[in-house]
Ligand SMILES: NC(=O)C1=CN([C@@H]2O[C@H](COP(=O)(O)OP(=O)(O)OC[C@H]3O[C@@H](n4cnc5c(N)ncnc54)[C@H](OP(=O)(O)O)[C@@H]3O)[C@@H](O)[C@H]2O)C=CC1
């Protein structure tokens with residue numbers, strides 16, 4: 001078993017006298033800034049004027065321009081969208097990244113794929129919570145914590161590892177456990193997880209199930225409950241106690257599906273497709289395509305986003321959720337972009 005690091009074995013004093021700039025105040029940015037602040041760290045947010053800037057002010061966080069925040073900080077955490085980091089780094093962060101400072105990330109994309117090349121005299125490391133930023137914030141407030149990864153790319157000061165662990169503790173991730181990795185491993189596995197399983201594979205499976213039922217003449221509302229709403233309840237059981245707990249709670253008939261029908265759907269061919277996706281991520285094909293998509297104004301992304309929002313499962317889901325105030329209550333706990 002790999003070594004996990006938990007709160008009680010991490011000494012955060014190395015980070016306590018330092019100023020931490022959180023660049024970006026979106027999903028991860030607001031969670032890191034607020035969690036660190038409430039953990040007693042000195043935080044300044046750096047973001048352009050606009051929605052995020054106003055939100056940070058409203059939340060009572062010190063907020064400045066990116067360049068100002070980077071200039072006064074000892075530790076600079078870049079929590080901008082990956083595809084925008086290179087430009088903002090070059091224009092506003094690099095000129096303020098002086099000897100002995102620390103440059104941080106929550107995902108290794110720009111370092112691993114060579115988009116950002118920091119100078120040798122600064123620390124470079126990542127602390128990546130394994131969960132969406134709004135849950136990083138919500139769980140912290142509830143006294144829990146989303147587990148995280150940390151990795152060191154450069155240790156110019158000799159303090160990089162201790163700083164990473166202290167930061168991970170400050171955002172609450174050491175409550176769930178911190179695991180050491182490399183930029184290469186974090187980048188490839190994070191991209192694989194989100195593309196093939198969590199955000200790509202899962203939605204494709206749900207949509208295919210919904211469409212199969214609706215096309216066969218069954219009611220869309222019923223199909224929504226069966227393929228999307230109930231999925232959350234089943235995943236909750238797996239989250240709480242593994243597949244064993246899910247198998248305990250569902251009927252024996254449903255459990256039979258786990259053993260016999262599941263493999264008819266997710267066949268060896270699907271696994272071969274996953275291997276092909278992994279290869280594209282490993283050899284840079286995926287990154288090249290995504291960088292190109294952004295440099296050309298996101299034509300496919302924009303089209304797919306609109307199609308996704310207009311899919312019948314979304315229309316039916318919006319209507320059904322509006323009648324379930326307890327779900328709306330949960331939503332209010334997070335900042336929705
Ligand atoms: N989303 C997640 O839960 C996870 C994300 N990560 C990583 O965290 C990092 C941040 O991602 P995420 O939180 O999703 O990002 P978001 O898209 O949620 O937030 C982006 C933030 O950056 C600001 N921003 C965008 N462009 C600029 C600019 N040119 N100058 C200044 N500020 C700008 C936005 O401000 P404005 O309101 O003005 O647009 C916003 O505050 C990425 O590296 C990602 O891979 C890692 C784990 C999970």
Ligand SMILES: CC[C@](O)(C(C)=O)C(=O)O
Nearest residue numbers: 130131132190194198199
């Ligand atoms: C699963 C999506 C994710 O990788 C994450 C929340 O960890 C992301 O980049 O948003």
